[in-house]
Amino acid sequence: MSITIAVYGANKICPxxxxxxxxxxxxxxxxxxxxxxxxxxxxxxxKYVDMFKQTNNNNEKKWIDQIQKEDLFYPIIVIDDQFVCEGDPRIKVIYQLIEQKIDSHM
Structure with missing residues (x-):
């Protein structure tokens, strides 16, 4: 069992x-x-995904499209293709989801 933490964003800071x-x-x-x-x-x-670089990964495209349509503030944090938070992340929320995933596989 592995957990993938992805951060989607850009080099320039969200306005x-x-x-x-x-x-x-x-x-x-x-x-x-x-x-x-x-x-x-x-x-x-x-995994860090720059939303201004081309990707062939459909999951990455899905999240990038949502950011670019301004539905989400970047960066966004996604764990195992599950949206966690956007903008300025809260580490406790990230920890909680990781612990749930670890506990569910034990």
Missing amino acids: SCVNAPSSKETFDWIKAAVSRKYPEFNHIEY
């Missing part, structure tokens, strides 16, 4: 997210925080 970190900074922060919180769980994959 509605003044004073927030960039999407890439958010990705690095989540990766570091989750790795520290779950050091014994080696089945977490991390």
Whole structure:
């Protein structure tokens, strides 16, 4: 069982997210925080998706389309293709979903 945490965003900061970190900074922060919180769980994959780069992955296209249609503020966090949060993420929400996924597979 593995868990995939994806951060979708762009190098430029969301116009509605003044004073927030960039999407890439958010990705690095989540990766570091989750790795520290779950050091014994080696089945977490991390993926950063730049919404301005071409992709052939239909799931990635789906989330990018939602961001670009302004339904979502970037960055968005998706765990196993499940929307978690947008804009300035709350780490506790991310931890809760990871724990649910770990518990459901034990």
